[in-house]
Amino acid sequence: MKSYSDIIVVGGGIIGLSIATELASSGIAVTLIEQGMFGGEASVAAAGMLAPLKEFTKPGPLLDMGIRSLQLYDNWVSELREATGIDCQLSTAGILTVAMTEMEEDWLQERYQWQKTEGYEIRLLSTREVHEREPHLSKKIRQAIYSPHEADINNCLLLEALVIQAEKRNVHLLQNTAVIGLKQTGHKITGVVTNKGEMVANHVIVASGAWAADILGQVGVDVPVYPVRGQIAAVGSSNLPLSHVVFGKNGYLVPKQDGRIIVGATEDLAGFERSTTVYGVSTVLKGAMSIVPAISQAPFLQAWAGLRPATADGHPILGPVPDWTGLTVACGHYRNGILLAPLTAKWIVEYVRSGETKHMSAFLPERFSLVSYD
């Protein structure tokens, strides 16, 4: 196998798929290489929440990125539905962040104050108001923040739609193909070496999630990305109508339009191991039962795990790798890659087309010293 593309994207999760489809829409010849199945790692494992205010604990570039990316979702999923016929089940019922102890109440109040000061449209609900909205929630809930504009999506359908859109836009899609090295002339990247042969390109974008350090390490670039396992489960929602995503200190519940409630999730360090453990799954289920006690009687459907790509400072790593030509990275989206995918793709394509990095200046790889040992 020896072929040429303008750009090779390595890693077919939500980030690689979003970048590849966006690049192809600009008329760029793209190859997307995935070592397993498209979307088959962290991206399929996710709960699908699109919730920057729930996730980010202070104002700053990451929260701004999350808010802007969420704003792109409506159009993004409409375009995908038009192009592929797949409805990704974007739900905009909003999110309840609940407090069940005095300490959690303090934490909730603090969060409410800064988010209000920043001008976000949120409401603080009393116990009565919470139970009017969600009668199945624990009587121990003391208060909640209701955030009406946060959302969730069926990430499995989103991934399916992206693969179809990539095909329609003539992205050269290679599954079950592992990139095992980068081709270089001096500090210029000229392609990749895969387990099936070599491929030539002017530019390689590494979007390989928790594995990004492996590939970049091949050319002596040390990106601080590592896997954080998330164990997560699904239960049946038949006897348990929930209309909002509910998030608490002990876990979260995400009702889906397909009759499941996703309950999550652990954050444990287990290297690249993504099996579930008895301890992990029982912790997740106990957390969900503490928020919605009636879930103890719901049918248990499935548990699984995925590897979140975490970084040394908790922010994604986006943009050109310093001292290299034709080498870009887009990884480290940790707990929020589904949320951040559409804006990541826009920024990376903007960089490829114009060399512009101003929008992602807070996320550039150069904020780390990427020890180069060649």
Ligand SMILES: Cc1cc2nc3c(=O)[nH]c(=O)nc-3n(C[C@H](O)[C@H](O)[C@H](O)COP(=O)(O)OP(=O)(O)OC[C@H]3O[C@@H](n4cnc5c(N)ncnc54)[C@H](O)[C@@H]3O)c2cc1C
């Ligand atoms: C339990 C759990 C719940 C989550 N919930 C949410 C949520 O509610 N909302 C949200 O926004 N985010 C959530 N996330 C986070 C989100 O899933 C990740 O941030 C996102 O999927 C990262 O996408 P990615 O494309 O970078 O990584 P991945 O999806 O892991 O994709 C990287 C791909 O690169 C491939 N690859 C690696 N090395 C190579 C190689 N050498 N050659 C070819 N291919 C390679 C891998 O096989 C993989 O498919 C959750 C994650 C977990 C685990």
